Amino acid sequence: MTRFQTLMAAATAAFLSFPAFAHDGVRITEAYARSMGGVGASGAIFFLMENHAMEDDRLIAVASDVAQKVELHTHKAGDDGVMQMMHVPEGFPIAAMESHALERGGDHVMLMGLTRDLKDGDVITLTLTFERTGDQVIEVPVDNARKPGAKAHDMGAMGGTADGTMPKGHNMGAMDGTMHKGHNMAAMPDTSGLSDSDAVIATLKAQFDTPENPLTVDPVVVDGDHALASWAQGDKGGRALLERRDGVWQVILCGGPDLRMPAFLAQHGVTAAETLSQMFNAAEDGLGAEKVALSSSFEGVVMITEPASE
Ligand SMILES: [Cu+2]
Numbered sequence: 001m002t003r004f005q006t007l008m009a010a011a012t013a014a015f016l017s018f019p020a021f022a023h024d025g026v027r028i029t030e031a032y033a034r035s036m037g038g039v040g041a042s043g044a045i046f047f048l049m050e051n052h053a054m055e056d057d058r059l060i061a062v063a064s065d066v067a068q069k070v071e072l073h074t075h076k077a078g079d080d081g082v083m084q085m086m087h088v089p090e091g092f093p094i095a096a097m098e099s100h101a102l103e104r105g106g107d108h109v110m111l112m113g114l115t116r117d118l119k120d121g122d123v124i125t126l127t128l129t130f131e132r133t134g135d136q137v138i139e140v141p142v143d144n145a146r147k148p149g150a151k152a153h154d155m156g157a158m159g160g161t162a163d164g165t166m167p168k169g170h171n172m173g174a175m176d177g178t179m180h181k182g183h184n185m186a187a188m189p190d191t192s193g194l195s196d197s198d199a200v201i202a203t204l205k206a207q208f209d210t211p212e213n214p215l216t217v218d219p220v221v222v223d224g225d226h227a228l229a230s231w232a233q234g235d236k237g238g239r240a241l242l243e244r245r246d247g248v249w250q251v252i253l254c255g256g257p258d259l260r261m262p263a264f265l266a267q268h269g270v271t272a273a274e275t276l277s278q279m280f281n282a283a284e285d286g287l288g289a290e291k292v293a294l295s296s297s298f299e300g301v302v303m304i305t306e307p308a309s310e
Contacts, residue, residue: 025133026051026059026094031126032143035111035118036258036301043067043118045109045126045140046102051094053133059100060091061129068113070126075105085110091131104148118142191249196222200229200242203249207304208233219283226270228259228280230287230295237291238298241268243305250305256298260284 027050035043043066051057062070072088092107094100102108109126118124122142129135189206191199197220209215213233220229225244231237239259241252258264260281265273284292 025053025136026057026128026130028128028136028138031138031140032146033111033118033124033140034142034144034146035114036144037114038117039114041114042300043111043114044073044104045111045124046104047138047140048099048101049092049094050099051096054096055132056093056095057133058091058093058131059128060131062109063127063129064111064124066115066118066124067111068115069111071110071112072107073110074107118144120144196227199249200227203242204229204231204240204251207251219280219287221276221280221283223272223276223279226265226272226276228265228276230284230291232294236298237294239295241265241270243269252305253301253303254298255301257296258301260296 029048029050031045031047033043033045035041045062049059059072062072064070072091073085074088075085077084087110088107092100092102100107120142124140124142125137126140127135127137189202191202194202200220200222201217204217205215208231215231215233217229217231220227227242227244227249229240229242231240238254238256240254241259242249243252244250252268255264260277262273262277265277270276284295
């Protein structure tokens with residue numbers, strides 16, 4: 001039973017004669033938008049659609065002046081198990097008296113090439129076009145810190161795996177929709193007895209290293225319960241932020257240039273962001289400009305785990 005049906009059942013039980021709905025369209029609730037970057041970056045919008053009509057409907061188009069391109073997207077695991085985002089030109093169906101959620105890691109509205117910064121509390125105007133009921137304009141608040149599955153003001157909510165931050169791809173040069181999510185299910189390595197940096201390396205390898213595509217990790221810098229590492233795999237490189245929870249290292253996100261910025265680290269739960277950043281940048285610089293450039297070649301940010309302290 002969908003959530004909406006559950007609501008309906010509860011309402012029907014409460015009122016023996018159930019009143020007709022006042023409107024015929026699709027009701028939109030719990031809308032929010034988030035973005036990891038400024039102008040030119042990408043973002044995503046999530047909401048719940050409830051079809052209060054006796055006929056099926058379908059969200060077929062979206063439009064907003066907040067981005068150069070606005071599309072309906074979903075996530076799907078490819079043959080290699082790697083999660084990818086893709087455009088869904090046919091849109092999202094909402095059956096009669098059913099609901100359909102756009103949520104992190106699933107269906108979403110993709111904003112590509114933001115025309116302005118999305119700051120918490122900003123409001124975006126989004127036009128939704130439904131196949132049966134036509135256009136509906138909604139106001140969407142920006143909530144960059146919202147966790148997957150969390151309701152507004154529900155700050156105690158759960159973590160989750162790779163979310164819908166959507167770094168790159170979409171044939172837009174600066175983006176590539178591939179998420180390094182395929183190996184998330186790898187068993188956690190036993191890192192007891194290892195030094196912090198060896199434990200970080202073991203954690204990254206458990207998640208991303210494969211015989212065909214070996215991963216090298218260097219340098220690793222640890223400060224308290226956070227670690228930054230540079231990695232290389234084939235001709236690709238990037239950086240990873242890790243966090244230790246209950247003694248276990250977890251990969252929070254992968255990215256490129258952002259991970260050298262204290263402000264970005266602070267945004268993702270690193271308490272001593274300035275210190276960690278200085279230590280890491282010095283260690284990486286020590287390996288030479290070529291190494292730094294390779295790690296900076298990773299475009300966008302891929303969320304692997306939600307930071308616990310966010
Ligand atoms: Cu997307």
